[in-house]
Amino acid sequence: MSPRTIVVFGSGPGIGNHVAAAFASHGFEHVILLARNAERLKSSDAGFVTSASPKAKVTTLRLDLADTASIPGVLEKIEEIAPEIEVVFFNAAVVQFTEGALSVSVETIETDFKVTNLALYSIAQWAVPRLTTLAAKSPTTKPSLLVTNSHLPWDPVPQLLSLSLVKAAQRNMVTSLSRAYGERGVHFGLITVQGIVSPEAKVVNPKNIAEKAWNFFEEGKNLEIVIKEE
Numbered sequence: 428m429s430p431r432t433i434v435v436f437g438s439g440p441g442i443g444n445h446v447a448a449a450f451a452s453h454g455f456e457h458v459i460l461l462a463r464n465a466e467r468l469k470s471s472d473a474g475f476v477t478s479a480s481p482k483a484k485v486t487t488l489r490l491d492l493a494d495t496a497s498i499p500g501v502l503e504k505i506e507e508i509a510p511e512i513e514v515v516f517f518n519a520a521v522v523q524f525t526e527g528a529l530s531v532s533v534e535t536i537e538t539d540f541k542v543t544n545l546a547l548y549s550i551a552q553w554a555v556p557r558l559t560t561l562a563a564k565s566p567t568t569k570p571s572l573l574v575t576n577s578h579l580p581w582d583p584v585p586q587l588l589s590l591s592l593v594k595a596a597q598r599n600m601v602t603s604l605s606r607a608y609g610e611r612g613v614h615f616g617l618i619t620v621q622g623i624v625s626p627e628a629k630v631v632n633p634k635n636i637a638e639k640a641w642n643f644f645e646e647g648k649n650l651e652i653v654i655k656e657e
């Protein structure tokens with residue numbers, strides 16, 4: 428039997444590595460971490476996951492999601508090291524404040540759409556057929572595509588115009604995928620975080636978000652979980 432495997436696109440100090448560590452501590456045997464900063468992945472993120480679950484195998488791969496042409500080659504590498512994947516967790520986004528709604532450049536918006544939407548779409552094209560195959564083959568598994576989102580789709584911030592745009596499009600995409608493939612045994616989920624994530628936050632701290640993400644995965648029912656400060 429293949430090891431339970433989660434692939435984290437957009438690992439890093441915060442939600443990414445905490446979710447990876449949570450899944451490892453709850454029995455996932457293989458964790459694949461991807462981000463643009465290869466040095467941090469090896470020196471920090473991998474160790475963080477291992478500290479949570481020493482028995483888990485951790486693999487790191489460099490991937491710049493803004494370079495959409497490079498994504499298929501990296502996905503091929505993932506296939507080589509993990510023929511079966513149970514969970515894809517997409518956590519990539521660019522948070523960049525600007526002075527106003529018209530001060531962000533077209534080039535910035537284009538890059539943000541690549542990172543947050545085009546990359547996710549390419550990954551979904553690759554992952555969903557594999558997840559549906561696993562669902563049919565192994566009914567005891569919980570094939571899932573989970574994506575971090577925010578309140579920005581319905582409450583946009585002018586100084587975060589670009590992020591507001593791409594998060595709205597991302598929410599639409601995940602909802603569409605859920606409607607199209609949810610009945611084939613795959614859980615498509617939005618982990619909607621409202622507020623600034625920090626270790627000091629009462630609710631939207633990385634550890635709490637990760638545990639709620641795990642519970643959301645375990646339940647495997649709803650399209651969305653909302654995590655926000657009270």
